[in-house]
Amino acid sequence: MEFPPVVWYSLGMNQxxxxxxxxxxxxxxxxxxxxxxxxxxxxxxxxxxxLRFFGRNDAMNIVISVVQILAGSVLIIGVFLPIGSNLSWLLSLGILILWGVYMVMTLFLKDFLRPDTLSWLYKTSWSFIIFSSLWIVTGRE
Incomplete structure (x- = not known):
């Protein structure tokens, strides 16, 4: 018996x-x-x-950390409180873009294949897991 392509794979996943x-x-x-x-x-x-990539280690550390705390808060609060659809989408998109910039700067411009290939692949894979999760959360229905 042959199954139609992909139909058997996605049964019940949307629920x-x-x-x-x-x-x-x-x-x-x-x-x-x-x-x-x-x-x-x-x-x-x-x-x-x-920040070390840019040669800084001062007040920018505090600014970026506060932005990360706000991003985490927005993601969690957005689950429980009705934030406007467009605002929620824009905030999530901003977080996605910032994470993508982080990945490019640290994984490809600064530490490409360092300290060794296996460690770099490990770090790159979890960074892409976070990026793809942000992409899914940002998606509009």
Whole structure:
């Protein structure tokens, strides 16, 4: 018996989509909150890594960390409070763009294949997981 292409694969998946997006928004919000808090408290954070790329390590660290905390808050609050559809989409798109810039700067311009290829692939893969999750959360229906 032959199945039509892709039909058997996606059976029942649409009924779980709202739950998956809910979990993605919560987990991404927590991720960005923690990332921002780390940026305020630690020199080894991703925020400090970006700033070292530009040769800075001063007040910009605080600014970027606060933006990350706000991004995490917006992602979490957007689940529980009705933020306008356009505003929510714009904020999510802004977070997506900022994460994409971070990836290009740190993974390709600064540390391409460093310290070794396997470590770089590991770091690149989790960065793309976060990027694709942000893309899904940003998507309009």
């Amino acid at each position: 779980h989509k709202p739950i998956a997006i809910f979990l993605l928004r919560i987990s991404l919000g927590i991720f960005f909150l923690v990332l921002g808090i780390q940026g305020l408290t630690a020199h080894t954070s991703k925020t400090a890594e970006i």
